[in-house]
Amino acid sequence: MSGTTADEVLRDLRDEGEELDALVAPLAEGTGERWTAGTPAPGWTIAHQIAHLAWTDERALLAVREPRAFRREAEAAFTAPGAVGTYVDDGARRGAARPPGELLAAWRTGRRALAAALEESAARPVKHRIPWYGPPMSAAGMATARLMETWAHGEDVAEALGVRREPTERxxxxxxxxxxxxxxxxxxxxxxxxxxxxxxxxxxxxxxxxxxxxxxxxxxxxxxxxxxxxxxxxxxxxxxxxxxxxxxxxxxxxxxxxxAQAFAGPPGAGRAAGTRGAGGPR
Missing domain, CATH: 3.30.1050 (Nonspecific Lipid-transfer Protein; Chain A)
Known part of the structure; x- marks a missing residue:
């Protein structure tokens, strides 16, 4: 990465996850009703947002640890009829159906396991590329992509809660x-x-x-x-x-x-003009 070490981006990835965790953790207490609050992504609640992050962390961990298995899974998913439009949504929907505390615990476990795996990968003397749904990337590149996703979906959660998060150097x-x-x-x-x-x-x-x-x-x-x-x-x-x-x-x-699109996958719908801070398509 230009001017950024793997240690730096991994540290910032952890911090980004912890900041979002602090925002949603109180929502998982009691009945967890606020987890069903709608976000700017049509049909996606706060639970869907966290479930999506947990799901993509799991997929990234598989890509780091078992790249061949990841490739087989990705090929099978995207060659099935209609899979391109449902693969990601299905993962979020399954996760969102879990009890709030269970989903939160799974996200925490997954993101920490991924951070550890990326740290190990970055420390290897012979660098390798990690497969993904877009171009393959280095360990630092994967950490950067996960940070971007965590921050972006955190913005969706904050908007659903009426909270303005202060942007950081991350x-x-x-x-x-x-x-x-x-x-x-x-x-x-x-x-x-x-x-x-x-x-x-x-x-x-x-x-x-x-x-x-x-x-x-x-x-x-x-x-x-x-x-x-x-x-x-x-x-x-x-x-x-x-x-x-x-x-x-x-x-x-x-x-x-x-x-412009920094995330892997097909083109996103983006947001409609005039909807900044007022919701819109994911």
């Missing part, structure tokens, strides 16, 4: 992933990727930020600038392009912001 990993997946986002939308690199300059969260998170050559004519939070929300498809303060210079840069 967003630098999401921003990096958003930049790195530029060509992937074009490919899953059936578009040809731009031949030249872009310049991306993002203002980090927090008052009085003096540094800029910068990617790509300074002289690149295609440029994206603006708040890091807006960029991260966009690549996680938690906000519509029109509801951001991002500026694009160049037609290719503008087109990218319309299809």
């Amino acid at each position: 967003l630098r990993h999401v921003a990096w992933l958003g930049v790195r997946t530029r060509d992937f986002a074009h490919a899953v939308h059936g578009l040809e990727s731009p031949a030249e690199p872009f310049r991306v300059e993002l203002t980090p969260p927090g008052p009085g930020a003096r540094t800029v998170w910068a990617y790509g050559p300074e002289e690149a004519p295609q440029r994206v600038t603006g708040p890091a939070l807006d960029f991260c929300l966009l690549v996680a498809q938690r906000v519509h392009r029109d509801d951001t303060a991002l500026l694009a210079e160049g037609a290719d840069a503008e087109r990218w912001l319309g299809v």
Whole structure:
């Protein structure tokens, strides 16, 4: 990872999970009724959001420990008729049906096991690529993808609860992933990727930020600038392009912001314009 060690991203992945855990843990007490609160994702409750994270952590753990078994499972799932549209939802639905305390415990166990497996993988003298639903990645790359998912689904949970979470420096990993997946986002939308690199300059969260998170050559004519939070929300498809303060210079840069996607799988529906903070499609 550019400028980021595996230890750093694994530490931040743990912190991201703990922050979301602290938000949802009180909901699992008693009858756990608030777990059924709807989130911006149509048909998904808070329970579905946590179940999805638990399910994808389990799949990631399988990919790390038994890559051949993961490939067989993924191939079987996506070759079945209609599986592309139901595979992920089915995993979330099964998990959401579990009692709140049981689901919470499973998510905790799974994410900690995954973090330990990724730490072991990153420490190996011979690096290898971990298979996934998109391009294969390193241990640090997988940790970054899991951090992005945890943060994005945490935003959905916070919105359902009417809570505003303060953005942190951990967003630098999401921003990096958003930049790195530029060509992937074009490919899953059936578009040809731009031949030249872009310049991306993002203002980090927090008052009085003096540094800029910068990617790509300074002289690149295609440029994206603006708040890091807006960029991260966009690549996680938690906000519509029109509801951001991002500026694009160049037609290719503008087109990218319309299809940006940092997560694996087919193109997401994204959010409708004018729904920032008001719900919308996942």
